[in-house]
Amino acid sequence: MSDLSxxxxxxxxxxxxxxxxxxxxxxxxxxxxxxxxxxxxxTLTTLASAGVLGTAPAIADSSWxxxxxxxxxxxxxxxxxxxxVLWTRLAIDPHVLDGRGGMPSIPVPVRWELATDERFRSIVxxxxxTARPEEAHSLHVELEDLPAGTEFFYRFRTGRYVxxxxxxxxxxxxxxxxxxxxxxxxxxxxxxxxFTAYRRAAEDRPDLVxxxxxxxxxxxxxTGKLRTHxxxxxxxxxxxRLRYATYKTDPDLQLLHATAPWIVTWxxxxxxxxxxxxxxxxxxxxxxxxxxxxxxxxAYYENMPLRRSSAPAGTSMQLFRRLHWGDLASFHVLDTRQxxxxxxxxxxxxxxWFTDCEEQADPSRTLLGDEQEQWLLEGMTESPATWQLLxxxxxxxxxxxxxxxxxxxxxDGWDGYRADRDTLVGAWSERGxxxxxxxxxxxxxxxxxxxxxxxxxxxSATVGVELVSTSITSGGDGSxxxxxxxxxxxxxxxxxxxxxxxGYVLSEYTxxxxxxxxxxxxxxxxxDAAASVDRTYVVPAGEPGLHEA
Numbered sequence: 001m002s003d004l005s006x007x008x009x010x011x012x013x014x015x016x017x018x019x020x021x022x023x024x025x026x027x028x029x030x031x032x033x034x035x036x037x038x039x040x041x042x043t044l045t046t047l048a049s050a051g052v053l054g055t056a057p058a059i060a061d062s063s064w065x066x067x068x069x070x071x072x073x074x075x076x077x078x079x080x081x082x083x084x085v086l087w088t089r090l091a092i093d094p095h096v097l098d099g100r101g102g103m104p105s106i107p108v109p110v111r112w113e114l115a116t117d118e119r120f121r122s123i124v125x126x127x128x129x130t131a132r133p134e135e136a137h138s139l140h141v142e143l144e145d146l147p148a149g150t151e152f153f154y155r156f157r158t159g160r161y162v163x164x165x166x167x168x169x170x171x172x173x174x175x176x177x178x179x180x181x182x183x184x185x186x187x188x189x190x191x192x193x194x195f196t197a198y199r200r201a202a203e204d205r206p207d208l209v210x211x212x213x214x215x216x217x218x219x220x221x222x223t224g225k226l227r228t229h230x231x232x233x234x235x236x237x238x239x240x241r242l243r244y245a246t247y248k249t250d251p252d253l254q255l256l257h258a259t260a261p262w263i264v265t266w267x268x269x270x271x272x273x274x275x276x277x278x279x280x281x282x283x284x285x286x287x288x289x290x291x292x293x294x295x296x297x298x299a300y301y302e303n304m305p306l307r308r309s310s311a312p313a314g315t316s317m318q319l320f321r322r323l324h325w326g327d328l329a330s331f332h333v334l335d336t337r338q339x340x341x342x343x344x345x346x347x348x349x350x351x352x353w354f355t356d357c358e359e360q361a362d363p364s365r366t367l368l369g370d371e372q373e374q375w376l377l378e379g380m381t382e383s384p385a386t387w388q389l390l391x392x393x394x395x396x397x398x399x400x401x402x403x404x405x406x407x408x409x410x411x412d413g414w415d416g417y418r419a420d421r422d423t424l425v426g427a428w429s430e431r432g433x434x435x436x437x438x439x440x441x442x443x444x445x446x447x448x449x450x451x452x453x454x455x456x457x458x459x460s461a462t463v464g465v466e467l468v469s470t471s472i473t474s475g476g477d478g479s480x481x482x483x484x485x486x487x488x489x490x491x492x493x494x495x496x497x498x499x500x501x502x503g504y505v506l507s508e509y510t511x512x513x514x515x516x517x518x519x520x521x522x523x524x525x526x527x528d529a530a531a532s533v534d535r536t537y538v539v540p541a542g543e544p545g546l547h548e549a
Contacts, residue, residue: 064104065159067092069137072101072245073254074156076168076261077305079208080323081148084168084261086112087305088156090137094249097231099241099299105133111157112141118153118165131158136241138302148173149326166258169207172326177386177511180325184210185469185504186267186393186441189217190247191225192473193502193524199252200521200531201504202259208325209260212441213267213393214474215304216243218296226525235292240299248303257305264304265319265333267393267442271296274352274412279342281349290315320372322379329509330383332376334392339369343411353401355408360416367394367417377424380433386511386541387435395447396421396438396466398455400491401484413442428463429453435541436464437514439505444471445482446505446518448497448537448546458493462545467516469505473524478502496546497535514539515549 069090077085090108091101107130114125125146131137139156146152149172156163172178183206188195201209218240220233234240247253268274271293274281280289297312304310310318319335343352344359359365368376380388390396395413402408409415428436438451447468454460470478482488482500489495501520508515520534536549 064092064102067102068161069101069103069108069158070156070161070163072248073257074154074163074166075257075305076154076166078263078307078321078323079169079171079261081171081173081326082146083142083144084146084152084170085305085307086114086139086141086143086154086156086166086168088131088139088163089245089248089303090131090158091245094245095230095242097238097242099238099245100133100136101241101245103133103137107132108137108158110139112139112154113157114143114152114154116150116152118167120153120155120165124152136299136302140306140308142307146170149176149178164254164258168261171324172328174324174327176326177328178326180207180329180509181506182206182208182210182509183504183506184212184391184439184441184467185472186212187214187444187471187474188247188253189214189471189474190250191217191222191228192471192476193226194527194529195250195252195472196524196527196529197252197472197502197504197519197521197531198250198256199528200519201506202252202256204506204519206260206506209256209262210331210391210439211262211264212391212439212469213265214269214441214471215264215266216240216247217269217474218243218272234296235288237295237298240296241302244299244303262305263323263331263333263391264306265335265391265393266300266337268337270300271337274343274349275337276342277338277340283342283346283348320375324383324385325509327384327386328511329387329389330379330385331389331391332379334368334376334390335372336367336393339372340367340417341365344416345411352412353408353410355402355406357409357411357416360409360411361418363419365417365419367414367420373420373423377427377431380427380436381431387437387509387514388433390436390438392438392440394440394442395468396440397447397449397451397494398492399488399495401488403487403491425451425453425463429461435514435539435544437539438464438466440466440468441471443468444475444478444500446470446497446499446501446503446520446534447495448516448518448535450494450496450544450546452494455494462494464544465514465539465546467505467507470499470501470503470518470520472504473502475500475502477523477525496548497537499534501534503531503534510541512541514541 075087093102111128115123183201218234221228323331345354345357414421449466450462451464478500503520506517517533518535521531522529537546
């Protein structure tokens, strides 16, 4: 890998002039210094009728061209052996409440370049695309016919301003089994603390980053926080655009996006806490809920390095998809929100944990939906890869939180949709699907789980593993010992490890084994905290099970 030192500096472009509240100005100045230490859909008609698009500003004069439009950074994503997506979104002032980033309501041409070196002495592709106001001046540049298994560098330019430089890659070709180094992570709450874990993940130099949901949190501003959400609870397109803009100003997040391509899926907070398919949190669908969901989906697409095939269409968007790392690994990226039934034993959203809830075992209930489930099983069956990775959001293994004969299971994870989980686990054995690895976020705690052929029979065969990443910041600093940890370990012998600090999961795959480091950050309440390996496991290929290293 090439050294990216200096790759995130502006290439001679002046800093933008914009109003920043005094308390934010000090934080941003500190964050810039930190950054330099390491690196010198839905149609517009639908949205308008739903009341979430807002009023377009008058066309601005040319003064906006004198301000840096690359304040939200750059990104790449969804790499294949011949293609990758390059992303940016123009915003001269990310903090404008209308969510438009201070940009005029006119199309803006943006030039992009792709090179094999970070100084752009060997440019292999260049072109110009248009950032349009109806997509918040975001760009999704899909490059095709690239050589397999190749590292690239990219940048954007508009007017006299040049973006930071990012590193991306194409994946190895079919038949190639070179090693893979990757991280997976989730749950970055702006108000929870500093995004230091993103920076530490970038320092680990991953080939790929899997973002497993809760990239933003939709709630209104809190009190007594290190930093607070702007404006209010997100319900309109303007609200969600502003929220993404706020998060994307973070230098640690920008750094990790520029370090490696991301493969993303969502969880709940990109729209609303614990939404489920057609249902909001309280279980009562309304026209206002549909409008809010349409707005949130549009903003999600605008701000993620996704292909145009994932752009919202009406009230839905296509997020489940399959990618490969040669013949070493297949990535089955799941959508565990959009097709699910309402939570079992739903009580209006008062709790998500229920004791002896028979509805959780109802065979007619689904988390994935029939189409996605069939797609997943067929893809896993046909894949020749050594490792089968399920990139998804919610807790997969059985997790009984109650000591004794009663069973208390959560309805938001796979425990609430046990028939779907039983179908998958059964198919792995019946079809000879080797080395399934479930990647999970959501729960703000590190877990290492062995996946059993029958979770109700502890001595049944282990058929795969689940690697659950703690949060980036959600829940604050956390602690080494999790409340109720002893009961969970006693009731669930397949759960081998629990840790409540913030961090991410770093893993390395070869044809012989998976080696996984559960990394934790000492604190998120203080900036630039250290990260360390809290626990390491090895999973031999063909022998599913966790072996502490």
